[in-house]
Amino acid sequence: MRVFSLLCTLGFLLKETQAWGFKNGIFHNSIWLEQAAGVYHRESRKGRYQLTYKEAKAVCKYEGGNLATYEQLEAARQIGFHVCAAGWFDRGHVGYPIVKSGANCGFGKIGVIDYGVRRNKSERWDVYCYNPDSKECGGVLTDQQRIIQSPGFPEEYQDQQICYWHIRARLGQRIRLHFLEFDVEEDTGCLADYLEVYDSYDDVAGFAGRFCGDYLPDDIVSTGNVMTLKFLSDASVTAGGFQLQYIASNASLFSHNYTHYFH
Ligand SMILES: *[C@@H]1O[C@H](CO)[C@@H](O)[C@H](O)[C@H]1NC(C)=O
Ligand SMILES: *[C@@H]1O[C@H](CO)[C@@H](O)[C@H](O)[C@H]1NC(C)=O
Ligand SMILES: *[C@@H]1O[C@H](CO)[C@@H](O)[C@H](O)[C@H]1NC(C)=O
Numbered sequence: 001m002r003v004f005s006l007l008c009t010l011g012f013l014l015k016e017t018q019a020w021g022f023k024n025g026i027f028h029n030s031i032w033l034e035q036a037a038g039v040y041h042r043e044s045r046k047g048r049y050q051l052t053y054k055e056a057k058a059v060c061k062y063e064g065g066n067l068a069t070y071e072q073l074e075a076a077r078q079i080g081f082h083v084c085a086a087g088w089f090d091r092g093h094v095g096y097p098i099v100k101s102g103a104n105c106g107f108g109k110i111g112v113i114d115y116g117v118r119r120n121k122s123e124r125w126d127v128y129c130y131n132p133d134s135k136e137c138g139g140v141l142t143d144q145q146r147i148i149q150s151p152g153f154p155e156e157y158q159d160q161q162i163c164y165w166h167i168r169a170r171l172g173q174r175i176r177l178h179f180l181e182f183d184v185e186e187d188t189g190c191l192a193d194y195l196e197v198y199d200s201y202d203d204v205a206g207f208a209g210r211f212c213g214d215y216l217p218d219d220i221v222s223t224g225n226v227m228t229l230k231f232l233s234d235a236s237v238t239a240g241g242f243q244l245q246y247i248a249s250n251a252s253l254f255s256h257n258y259t260h261y262f263h
Helices: 003-017 053-062 070-078
Strands: 021-025 026-028 039-042 087-089 095-100 111-117 128-132 136-139 143-149 162-167 175-185 194-198 207-211 226-232 241-250
Touching: 039 070, 053 087, 053 128, 070 095, 070 111, 136 226, 175 226
Parallel strands: 087 128, 136 162
Antiparallel strands: 021 026, 039 128, 087 095, 095 111, 143 241, 162 226, 175 241, 194 207, 194 226
16 A cells, blocks of 8 residues: 555656756656755654744754845745745745745745745744855765665764765666664654665655664665665664665666565
């Protein structure tokens, strides 16, 4: 059932991708970037749409920044920052920047979609922060293969880490993740520290697994040419970290008998 609905979602996404194009030999089916011109999107550690205005401000401040202004969001959008999730920004506004409208995104408009000043500051949304000096881990990876490591590996990773890796392979390719070492603080439900894998160009669609503990996850193979990895650590107890390798290969090289792993 879960696989079926995932496939439906992907079918929809694949149709959507036709509108995107090649850039530097890489087929981008999203120009979604995690960070652009100092602007970045954050959701609560508890998930999507969980932050009050006060909490949203605290998230940005904690990372040494501020709520993004409308002008900063628009500047980021103009270089391709596209996130289909509403967040608080400066002066109590809620909205999101998009460069392409979709079925559930933008109401047929593109630009900074601004819901206006929210009178109720207890409403819960994501947040858009601005910090020109923010130190991020992760990045957009377009190599055919790479080793991905938790920050500081083989040293223990730090507290309060938030990393996104976006793997973009060529059109028609698939990506295989192969875990080499894995040691992330363990708790039931992996709420404290975790690595999440999405079979998608963002951390909204295509959830493929959330991992913690010291059990080495099985290989994960994408259905398309993009994958997103997200690593979060909380304010206490760190562990050894993880190391994995990804390899992009022509889809035809994956035999029909490949297994897609879900956890
Ligand atoms: C404000 O929003 C919160 C969260 O959605 C809700 O629980 C509360 O009732 C709202 N308050 C008013 C005055 O509308
Ligand atoms: C993968 O596909 C591309 C384009 O179809 C082709 O040029 C390339 O030789 C293929 N690579 C392998 C290893 O089969
Ligand atoms: C999957 O198929 C390939 C080639 O088609 C074959 O070499 C391999 O042994 C198969 N693996 C399994 C687990 O059946």
